[in-house]
Amino acid sequence: DIQMTQSPSSLSASVGDRVTITCRASQNIISNLNWYQQKPGKAPKILIYSASNLQSGVPARFSGGGSGTDFSLTISSLQPEDFATYYCQQSYTTPTFGQGTKLEIK
Amino acid sequence: EVQLVESGGGLVQPGRSLRLSCTASGFTFSDHAMSWVRQAPGKGLESVAFISNRAFGGTAEYAASVQGRFTISRDDSKTIAYLQMSSLKTEDTGVYYCARGRYASSTFDYWGQGTLVSVSS
Numbered sequence: 084d085i086q087m088t089q090s091p092s093s094l095s096a097s098v099g100d101r102v103t104i105t106c107r108a109s110q111n112i113i114s115n116l117n118w119y120q121q122k123p124g125k126a127p128k129i130l131i132y133s134a135s136n137l138q139s140g141v142p143a144r145f146s147g148g149g150s151g152t153d154f155s156l157t158i159s160s161l162q163p164e165d166f167a168t169y170y171c172q173q174s175y176t177t178p179t180f181g182q183g184t185k186l187e188i189k
Numbered sequence: 190e191v192q193l194v195e196s197g198g199g200l201v202q203p204g205r206s207l208r209l210s211c212t213a214s215g216f217t218f219s220d221h222a223m224s225w226v227r228q229a230p231g232k233g234l235e236s237v238a239f240i241s242n243r244a245f246g247g248t249a250e251y252a253a254s255v256q257g258r259f260t261i262s263r264d265d266s267k268t269i270a271y272l273q274m275s276s277l278k279t280e281d282t283g284v285y286y287c288a289r290g291r292y293a294s295s296t297f298d299y300w301g302q303g304t305l306v307s308v309s310s
Contacts, residue, residue, distance in 0.1 A: 128300070174294050178224065
């Protein structure tokens with residue numbers, strides 16, 4: 084299986100901050116990388132697919148980048164509703180997720 | 190409107206079996222891959238089983254942690270995906286989500302609300 088490693092595991096930030104979360108795959112997954120947001124007690128929601136494509140309805144402050152083994156999710160200006168846990172997931176082979184990054188209010 | 194509704198969760202003893210169902214509506218079910226993703230209490234997401242769409246033959250893939258114990262299947266005529274779980278272990282406890290793949294892919298664009306499976310004696 085392809086291992087996905089996110090960093091950091093947790094992050095404290097303030098409303099209006101720009102934050103970046105990174106995700107590394109254990110082998111080349113080209114651009115088969117997705118990002119999800121999950122809030123407590125809720126199902127995950129897709130934000131970004133194929134590394135850099137914004138899912139319909141997702142605010143433009145979210146963006147994704149990278150290819151091969153190294154990827155990133157950036158939130159350009161944090162809003163109160165963005166405090167959640169974020170997961171990357173590879174869709175190149177049998178799907179696997181990163182361990183998650185919990186974004187908390189500073 | 191796309192809807193995925195899971196059912197079949199509950200409390201079960203170790204070693205026993207349980208079958209989860211995911212009833213889908215609002216889209217052409219046979220065109221999409223389906224997956225079961227679980228989340229142990231306080232932990233991250235794990236895709237335990239994935240089944241391709243009709244065009245790709247409905248082939249199944251499993252996480253190593255459930256290989257040989259879990260079976261995913263689909264009934265395109267009823268628009269239901271199933272997860273048959275056997276030889277359950279305490280570590281199988283968690284919320285099980287049904288997720289739709291973006292056509293043949295394992296990019297999960299819609300999710301159900303989840304069903305709780307508790308494995309305990």
